[in-house]
Amino acid sequence: MRASGNCDSVSAVIGALNELLTVFEDAENSIYETMAECLSKGDANASEKLPSSLSECHILHYIGCGENSDGEHTSVNGKTLSKLMRMTKGGVSKLAAKLQKKGLILSDQPPENRRETHYSLTDDGWKIFRLHAELHDSVHANLTQLIREYDENDLLLIGDFLRKVIDIGSAPEIKR
Secondary structure, three states: OOOOOOHHHHHHHHHHHHHHHHHHHHHHHHHHHHHHHHHHOOOOOHHHHOOOOHHHHHHHHHHHHOEOOOOOEOOEEHHHHHHHHOOOHHHHHHHHHHHHHOOOEEEEOOOOOOOOOEEEEOHHHHHHHHHHHHHHHHHHHHHHHHHOOOOHHHHHHHHHHHHHHHHHHHOOOOOO
16 A cells, blocks of 8 residues: 655654654663763763764674674674674774773784684673663563554554665665
8 A cells, every 4th residue: 555645644754754863863872871870880981981883882782792602602703793783894993993992892813813803892891781782672672562562464564664764774875
């Protein structure tokens, strides 16, 4: 079923999407404030250790989630981070260098392969990882509760719409 093109309806949906972006930006700022409060207890330099971008948070997340086939935590190499983050190895290296300077991660080069860099979390990195995971779990629980209010057909329609919005945002075209 296609929308009739009612300008008011289209404007309302676009307005809601813009508002959603603003809400997510506000939530990101709130996450940073919460992290700062939690880290600052007993640490005067806590604000200097905070990730300064969502990409830095995600690198901490992927390093913290790294585990081997036995389920034990292990370091994560730069190539893996590059794939997970969908960015170049150079971009990962720059972000990793910032996180090292903040004392949130450590890097190591295994003797058998000096061209490869492995990353692991420091104690402060683990604090931020856990806090970030708790905040994600909270958002996930709220979204799950909201999603359960809709029937299967509504969810299929919403999912299809969101995938198309993501596609538009992933490859913005500038028309001249």
